[in-house]
Amino acid sequence: MGISTGEQYIRRINQLKTNIWLDGSRITGNISDHAAFKGVMASQAKLYDLQHQPALKDVMTFVSEESGNRVGMSFLEPKTKEDLEKRRLMIQEWAKSHVGMMGRSPDYMNTILMVLNAAADLFTAEDERCAENIRNYYQYVKEHDLSLTHVFVSPQNNRGKQDGESEQIAARMIRKTEDGIVIHGSRILATQAGVTDEILVYPVPSNIDDEAFSYAFAIPCNTPGLSFICRESFVYKDTHFDHPLGSRYDEMDAIVVFDNVLVPWERVFLHGSPIVKKLLYSQSDMFEHTAHQVVSKNVIKTEFILGMIQLIIDGINISEYQHIREKFSEVAMALEAMRGFLYESERNAKINQWGTMTPDANPLLAAVNYYPGIYPRLIEIIQLMSASGLVAIPSEKDFASDQKDLLNHHLQTACQNGYERVKLFRLAWDLSMSAFGSRQQLYERFFFGDPVRLADQLYSRYDRGDSVSMVKAFLARQ
Ligand SMILES: Cc1cc2nc3c(=O)[nH]c(=O)nc-3n(C[C@H](O)[C@H](O)[C@H](O)COP(=O)(O)OP(=O)(O)OC[C@H]3O[C@@H](n4cnc5c(N)ncnc54)[C@H](O)[C@@H]3O)c2cc1C
Structure with missing residues (x-):
């Protein structure tokens, strides 16, 4: 596998048939044909294609030690200052393509995964398997060049209580089963909702010592029970002359609802340890x-x-x-x-x-x-x-x-x-x-x-x- 092309990215996302709602209707058909998403998906596809340009090969990619494939430079764990520079040059090459307007171009989430993988030992404090899960997941995303959205904020229902976590609205872990953990409730705010392969969910950075809110995981966007409810589209028209930025780069934002979503154990990174939750933010x-x-x-x-x-x-x-x-x-x-x-x-x-x-x-x-x-x-x-x-x-x-x-x-x-x-x-x-x-x-x-x-x-x-x-x-x- 290794680096994706734009076409592969679009095909993958279309096949997912993510449960995504916009203006009162569930989106059916190819999301890449939908007026609200086609511009940003085409722009994201261009980013993937840039990785295949021979002249940019060494800027955009490196050879994976694990597979020998060329993979995206934003997955590189920097070991030297030169590596940091390589990461910066790659990030800026993509940023030039979207003129800085895409906050969630995949390098952002790839960076988070790189960090989680590097600091995976943190997660052994709760469960050896979690560290292994993170390492496997990082390799999986890196080698398949997947795109991710993420949510780490609880809904704004009562900020007088810490992050609203004690309310019955915020997504929480309601039980553990033989097969995995079950999540119910909602989170804000998934930028690039509907146009990514997977969603990464990690704890709200608060001081709450509640096990039900100390979880982290990643699942495909089409996981049963998972839905995305979008804001209004800001793509007025698809002509680049009239709407040069919106028609290309409107990364959708959505509320994410988990209706008894089962997260299989191999995708669970944290399942109840408030200590590890704090370490994630203070030590990674x-x-x-x-x-x-x-x-x-x-x-x-x-x-x-x-x-x-x-x-x-x-x-x-x-x-x-x-x-x-x-x-x-x-x-x-x-x-x-x-x-x-x-x-x-x-x-x-x-x-x-x-x-x-x-x-x-x-x-x-x-x-x-x-x-x-x-x-x-x-x-x-x-x-x-x-x-x-x-x-x-x-x-x-x-x-x-x-x-x-x-x-x-x-x-x-x-x-x-x-x-x-x-x-x-x-x-x-x-x-x-x-x-x-x-x-x-x-x-x-x-x-x-x-x-x-x-x-x-x-x-x-x-x-x-x-x-x-x-x-x-x-x-x-x-
Ligand atoms: C366009 C956009 C895209 C985003 N994309 C993502 C994404 O992809 N994934 C994701 O997880 N999140 C995303 N976010 C959410 C972002 O992380 C939050 O907006 C941010 O963390 C602030 O949280 P909030 O919006 O809940 O505001 P709140 O925390 O509710 O704050 C509202 C107001 O109350 C004040 N306030 C609330 N609590 C306190 C406190 N304890 N102390 C002092 N003041 C307080 C704030 O200062 C602010 O003025 C996005 C946000 C925006 C606007």
């Missing part, structure tokens, strides 16, 4: 590796935004205004800050207790706290620079109508005809004003966790020993 270094993926991707996203802003500046010729230059410099500073966080995390990487080369947490903690704040400002800058350009955007059909010449004339700029200019401003609109663009903002604010608790995490974890020592040494001076 999942944060460092996932944050490294996220920041690698967001460097590309910010590069894309900066390029778009420059084209807007050139398009309507506003570069001489001082405040425009100042706003551009804000974007450039954001990009350079993100690059700095990323490279610094690699420069100070160290081998962790599992033998994995692990990026430094300090710059990554800063990055995941910084970006949710700066991203909305980048979007605001697009709006402040573009003004009415964001709504003077006739459609592709207008440009194919009798109005074509008139539109090309009246909407021209110094360097573009009307059609070219509207193409650019439609892109800016899709990132800054459409439902797709709003969701991107919400995503950047929340997908890695609530910003308030992320700041708390930084406060708890940030290594400030050297700074404190410097001040103490100064105070001790005569």
Whole structure:
């Protein structure tokens, strides 16, 4: 097996017939033909195909020691700083393909599996079999190049109680049987719902010592009893001219409902140990590796935004205004800050207790706290620079109508005809004003966790020993 092609990916997902609901109906037929999913599935298929490009072979893949097959680089457990760089280059190659708009391109979940596999010994504290299950699962996904969604949040029904876990709504382990564990209830929020092979479920990162909520497993998305209830689609139209980002990259989000879902033992990674649940978050270094993926991707996203802003500046010729230059410099500073966080995390990487080369947490903690704040400002800058350009955007059909010449004339700029200019401003609109663009903002604010608790995490974890020592040494001076 080894790396998938895009066609194999699409065929697999179509065959699953996942129980997925959208706007009151269960989706039947090939999901890759459905208006809400076909764009993002085609984009994901392109990612898989990139792995087969001869020129990118050594960037995108490595040879699996276990099978001799070429497998995706995001499965690589880094042992050296060069390995970390290889991972970054691969992540960024995919990110260039989706211009940073797909938060759940498969490298994100592959990174999580890489971490779980590397730290599998953690799980022996509860049950030897769980560590073995994780190792087998990692090999299975790696060698078949499967795609995953994941859920680790309980529904928002009562945040006054810890993560709502004590409510009767949140998915919990209701019993263990000879065949496996049985899960009942719901979880939020599966991004890429319906377009992945499998779903990984792991515990809500809370301090609750309740066995019923201390579980982790992975199952195929078509497992009986499992259903996905989607939000409204943000694909307005499938023309790339009118809706350049939404028509390509709208990763669906869904509530996940488990109706007495049986998880077979070989897919169970954790089944009741609150201690292992806490170790998973405190000892696996999942944060460092996932944050490294996220920041690698967001460097590309910010590069894309900066390029778009420059084209807007050139398009309507506003570069001489001082405040425009100042706003551009804000974007450039954001990009350079993100690059700095990323490279610094690699420069100070160290081998962790599992033998994995692990990026430094300090710059990554800063990055995941910084970006949710700066991203909305980048979007605001697009709006402040573009003004009415964001709504003077006739459609592709207008440009194919009798109005074509008139539109090309009246909407021209110094360097573009009307059609070219509207193409650019439609892109800016899709990132800054459409439902797709709003969701991107919400995503950047929340997908890695609530910003308030992320700041708390930084406060708890940030290594400030050297700074404190410097001040103490100064105070001790005569
Ligand atoms: C677009 C998008 C995609 C996502 N994709 C995924 C995914 O694929 N998989 C997945 O598992 N999750 C996903 N998430 C969920 C994401 O992890 C959560 O949104 C995030 O962890 C915050 O949790 P919440 O949404 O339940 O907000 P809540 O925790 O309910 O927070 C709501 C408000 O209450 C405040 N609050 C609540 N509890 C506390 C507290 N204890 N202390 C201080 N303040 C508190 C928060 O600060 C916030 O202002 C996604 C979210 C979004 C928006």
